[in-house]
Amino acid sequence: MLAAVSLFVGVADVSAAVVSISRIPRTAALILAGVGMSVSGVIMQQMTQNKFVSPTTAGTLEAAKMGLLIFLIFTPTAGVSLKMLSAFLFTFLASMIFLAIVRKIKHRNIIFVPLVGLMFGGIVGSISTFFAVQLNIVQDTNAWMMGDFSGILQGRYELIYLTLPAIIITYLYANKFTVIGMGEEFSRNLGLNYNYIMNIGLFCVSLTVSSVVITAGAIPFLGLIVPNVVSLLFGDNLKKTLPIVALSGAIFLLICDIIGRVVIYPYEVPIGVTVSIFGSIIFLFLMLWKRL
Amino acid sequence: MIEVQEITKQYGEKVVLDKVGMQFNRGKITSLIGGNGAGKSTLLSIISRLLSQDGGVVLVDEKNITEYKSKMLAQRLSILKQSNHIRLKLTVRELVSFGRFPYSQEKLTKEDIKMVDRAIDFLNLKEIEHSYIDELSGGQKQRAYMAMVVAQDTEYILLDEPLNNLDMKHSVQTMKIMRKLADELGKTIIIVLHDINFASHYSDYIVALKNGKIIYHDTTENIIQEDVLKDVFDINIKICEFDSKRICNYF
Numbered sequence: 001m002l003a004a005v006s007l008f009v010g011v012a013d014v015s016a017a018v019v020s021i022s023r024i025p026r027t028a029a030l031i032l033a034g035v036g037m038s039v040s041g042v043i044m045q046q047m048t049q050n051k052f053v054s055p056t057t058a059g060t061l062e063a064a065k066m067g068l069l070i071f072l073i074f075t076p077t078a079g080v081s082l083k084m085l086s087a088f089l090f091t092f093l094a095s096m097i098f099l100a101i102v103r104k105i106k107h108r109n110i111i112f113v114p115l116v117g118l119m120f121g122g123i124v125g126s127i128s129t130f131f132a133v134q135l136n137i138v139q140d141t142n143a144w145m146m147g148d149f150s151g152i153l154q155g156r157y158e159l160i161y162l163t164l165p166a167i168i169i170t171y172l173y174a175n176k177f178t179v180i181g182m183g184e185e186f187s188r189n190l191g192l193n194y195n196y197i198m199n200i201g202l203f204c205v206s207l208t209v210s211s212v213v214i215t216a217g218a219i220p221f222l223g224l225i226v227p228n229v230v231s232l233l234f235g236d237n238l239k240k241t242l243p244i245v246a247l248s249g250a251i252f253l254l255i256c257d258i259i260g261r262v263v264i265y266p267y268e269v270p271i272g273v274t275v276s277i278f279g280s281i282i283f284l285f286l287m288l289w290k291r292l
Numbered sequence: 293m294i295e296v297q298e299i300t301k302q303y304g305e306k307v308v309l310d311k312v313g314m315q316f317n318r319g320k321i322t323s324l325i326g327g328n329g330a331g332k333s334t335l336l337s338i339i340s341r342l343l344s345q346d347g348g349v350v351l352v353d354e355k356n357i358t359e360y361k362s363k364m365l366a367q368r369l370s371i372l373k374q375s376n377h378i379r380l381k382l383t384v385r386e387l388v389s390f391g392r393f394p395y396s397q398e399k400l401t402k403e404d405i406k407m408v409d410r411a412i413d414f415l416n417l418k419e420i421e422h423s424y425i426d427e428l429s430g431g432q433k434q435r436a437y438m439a440m441v442v443a444q445d446t447e448y449i450l451l452d453e454p455l456n457n458l459d460m461k462h463s464v465q466t467m468k469i470m471r472k473l474a475d476e477l478g479k480t481i482i483i484v485l486h487d488i489n490f491a492s493h494y495s496d497y498i499v500a501l502k503n504g505k506i507i508y509h510d511t512t513e514n515i516i517q518e519d520v521l522k523d524v525f526d527i528n529i530k531i532c533e534f535d536s537k538r539i540c541n542y543f
Contacts, residue, residue, distance in 0.1 A: 049379055175398045179390060182378050185342050190444075191366025191394040235424060236380035239398075 021154045029157045030149055030257050030271075031250045033216055036163035036208040038249025039170050041223025042238065043201045044095075046181035048102050050113045051231070054223035055209050057114040059121030061220070063094030064213040065145055066128040073131065080214075084159055087210035094124060095202050147217040147272030149257060162211040166204040167246065173200060174238040181236065217272060221279025222249060228286055252278075293318055293353060294339060294369075294448055294480070300347035301334055301504075308334050310504040311348070316448075316497075321474050321481045323491040323512075326501035327525055332484045333452050335501070339482070340371035340450050352448070366394035370441045371450040374457070378425065384436045385421040388412055391443030411443035415469065431462035438469060449473065451483045455490060463487075467494040488529070488540045492516045500524040516540065 041054040048058075055061050067090030071083045098120055102113055132138045170177065176197050179187050187194045212219065226249045234241045253271070256278060260269040294316040301309040309331045316322050324332040337343035339350050341357050350357045352368055360368075370391075378387070388411050392404040400408070412421055415435045420428065425436055434454065441449055451470075455463040471494055473479045485491045491498055491512070498515040500508040502524055508515055515521075516538045521529040529542040 051379075172398070175390075175393065178380065178382075179393060181380050182390075185371075185373060186378070188342055188362070189340070189366065189371050190390065191361075191363040193362060231381055235382060235386070237382055237386045 022152070025154050025157045026149050026152045027254075029152050029160050029215055030253050032160045032163050033149075033212045033219060034222065034250035034253030035167055035246040036160075036212055036249075037219050037222040038226035038245050038252075039167055039242065040205045040208045042227045042242065042245055043170060043177060043205050044223065045227055046177045046238070047099065047198060047201050048113060049181055049183060050102075050110060051228055052110060052114040052224065053117060054221075054227075055205070056218075056220045056224055057121075058098050058117035059094050059124050060091055060098075060205065060209050061145070061213065061218045062121040062124040062128065063090045064210045065141065065218070066090050066094075066124055067210065068144060068214070069128050069131060069137075069141060072137070073135065080159065084162070084210065084214055087214055088206055091210045092202060092206040094120075095206055099198070099202070145213075145218045145272075146270050147219040147275060148270040149216050150268055150270070152216065157215050159211045160215040163208045166207045169200065170204050171242055173197065174242050177201065178236065178238045217270075219253070219272060220276055221283060222253065222275060225279055225282050225286065226252060229282070232286075232289075293351075294482070295351040295354075296335070296339060296348065297351070298348035299335065299338055299345050299350070301331070301338065301343070301345050308504050309338070309345070312501075312504070312506055313348070314499065314506055314509055316480060316482055318480050319474060319478045320496040321470055321483065321494060322497040322499060323495040324482065324484045324499050324501060325486075325488060325491050325515075325524065330501040331504045332501050336371070336450050336452050336482065336484055337373075340369060341365065342371065342373075363394050366444070366446075368446050369448040369450065370444045370446040371452070372437055372441050372454065373452045374454060381424050381426055383422050383424055384417050384428070384439070385412065387425055387436055388417075388421075388439045388443045391440040391445075394444065407445055408443050411439040414442050414472075415439040430457055431459070431465065434458060434462065434466060435469075438466070442473070446479075448480045448482070451481070453484050453486060455485065455487065463490065470494060488516075488521065488525075488542070492538050492540060513538070 037055065044053050044055065044058060045051055064087045067087035068083065070090070071086035075082060098117060101116060101120065105113065105116070128141065129138065132141045176192060179190055179192050180194070180197050180201070184194050227245055230241050230245045230248060234244055253275070256274040257271050260271050260274040263269060297313045299309050299312040300307070312335060324335065326332050334343065338345045352360070352365070357365060385408070389400060389408050391411065392400055392407060396404050412418055415438055417435060417439055420432060425433055428436065454466055458466060467490055470481055470483065474481050483495070495512050498508070498510065498512050499506055500515060507524065508520055516531060518529060518531055521540065527542055529540045531538050531540050
């Protein structure tokens with residue numbers, strides 16, 4: 001239903017061509033990004049055993065940005081697949097470094113870990129900004145990172161389908177990711193190959209985040225709020241909750257998108273802004289509700 | 293049978309375990325006792341492959357644990373550590389079901405569901421099976437974790453200080469469950485205990501460690517002797533007989 005509304009909201013003239021070239025790709029991208037970012041959030045939270053870790057609070061988004069920037073500096077003319085590869089490699093590497101840092105921390109305080117993640121993201125971000133300043137492309141890089149689905153057209157969004165395999169793998173491995181969330185010793189006791197599953201998780205998260213960032217830019221908070229609300233209401237048994245997380249992520253993003261397109265019609269507010277506004281409000285409520 | 297041979301573990305210069313070797317008897321409860329830093333928990337962690345040793349081998353049913361596939365070992369040997377606090381919001385039933393993970397990973401079979409039901413009944417958790425574990429009291433939580441181990445249905449069950457943070461009632465309850473596991477289901481149980489009276493009352497064999505070495509390994513009645521315990525703990529302990537069980541007074 002929401003998807004149908006999303007197809008037709010804020011369109012001055014509805015014709016078959018517009019629908020197939022711009023509307024359907026946009027809605028599809030929104031749904032995949034919504035599902036992908038919230039599912040990535042869940043995996044990251046399981047891997048770090050920390051409810052406040054997400055692509056936003058672990059430097060993952062900054063790493064994807066850096067990957068894009070490096071790509072632009074060295075091989076600006078190369079194709080989109082190389083761009084994807086560069087973003088993917090950087091997200092993968094950064095997530096690995098972040099996990100290594102988390103494993104070194106003795107007292108894994110629920111607030112401390114995401115703080116480390118934010119600092120880590122800050123460092124990565126500032127390196128990117130340094131290069132961007134040198135090359136006079138600060139505004140361009142900022143524009144990429146602003147989550148925005150208005151530029152999505154047929155032929156320019158297909159990379160986001162790379163989130164599909166990641167999402168499917170996550171669902172097939174749902175129980176294993178739940179066990180990972182019980183900690184390394186528990187995982188070993190249950191005969192789970194801990195490092196192997198951690199690497200699968202890293203792979204899925206990096207693939208999802210980098211393809212979403214390339215197609216639509218950064219969508220903050222989604223991977224943080226959706227999993228937390230679902231966890232509060234339905235628990236953490238991923239076999240049961242992953243479909244709910246995926247659905248809620250898609251719905252949340254579709255609603256934000258529709259609102260963004262309606263408030264200043266016929267123009268639109270970038271989705272990064274709407275998501276941030278609603279996301280931060282919900283996040284605040286979460287903090288107070290959980291009394292952390 | 294579990295057998296350890298010449299197990300050595302060092303942290304830097306400090307030798308925590310020094311060529312420890314012994315066999316654990318099948319279908320019995322063996323308690324590991326000794327002062328802080330004697331190496332009890334380290335030995336337990338090494339036997340359960342949570343920690344790797346610097347030397348020596350651990351044999352489970354005459355096969356080196358490093359030769360087992362982790363899934364297969366998880367069907368033979370389980371460990372419950374007190375420091376494991378799961379932060380996930382799972383119901384008791386969901387947690388117990390994860391005890392079947394070594395057997396069926398992603399999808400429970402009928403057989404698995406039967407084992408889960410049995411484990412839940414065994415620990416009297418039927419009434420709270422759909423409660424979330426983070427809402428339970430310490431004693432209930434402990435029973436839920438033990439039910440998970442029961443569902444894992446391993447021949448060998450290792451427990452690291454299971455009585456920590458439990459009051460007297462729940463400590464006794466826990467030890468009675470251990471007894472039931474050994475006597476009714478024939479499980480081999482190895483347990484690290486701090487309270488010598490619990491060890492005296494509920495175990496068949498006692499292993500005493502001191503400075504990284506096994507200094508005594510014998511039946512409970514041969515260990516619960518004034519001179520032996522003085523040697524293990526370096527304090528004077530008076531032993532009285534009460535209802536044919538030996539009680540140690542060390543206060």
